[in-house]
Amino acid sequence: MSETIMDYPLRTHDKLRFSDTDKQGHINNAVYSTFYETGRTQTFEEAHKAADNDDCEFVIAQITIQYLAETHWPGTVEIGTRIKRVGNSxxxxxxAIFSNGNLCSTGESICVQINTASRKSQPFDDALRNYFESLMEN
Incomplete structure (x- = not known):
């Protein structure tokens, strides 16, 4: 089965810029990390609305990107996000990134919630855990 943007409960987009292109004329690999950041930012902005507390933020512990097809300027990309696993904190x-409906890249990020004052990991409250679990793949 082929992935589509509809397989991801959170969807957003980014505009491709000419400055994103590289010597070969396609979107540079480094720009994909920025596309994934757009999706994560949307995810965590919604998470803050769902949380019972506001003394935390998220940091990235690891990111992995797979490049599956070239993407070319001009245009836009769609970014899909879902939760694979929810831990304690x-x-x-x-x-995934799609261009013209075609899957171009997949990525996986491990993110940790930290307390804004202590800068240490902080467990998810029940409301936040429920929100994240609602975004898991069926």
Whole structure:
């Protein structure tokens, strides 16, 4: 079965810029990390609305990107995000980038919630855990 943007409960987009291109004329590999950041930012902005507390933020512990097809300027890309696993204070996000409906890249990020004052990991509250679990792949 082929992945589509509809396989991801959170969807957003980014505009491709000419400055994103490289010597070969396609979107540079480094720009994909920025696309994935767009999806993570949306995810965590929604998470803050769902949380019972506001004394935390998220940091990235690891990111892995697979490049599957070239993407070319001009245009836009769609970014899909879903949750793969929810831990005590960390979660794994699965993401994908689509251009013209074609899967171009997949990524996986491990993110940790930290307390803004102590800068140490902080367990998810029940409301936040429920929100993240609602974004898991069926």
């Amino acid at each position: 960390s979660l794994v996000l699965e993401q």
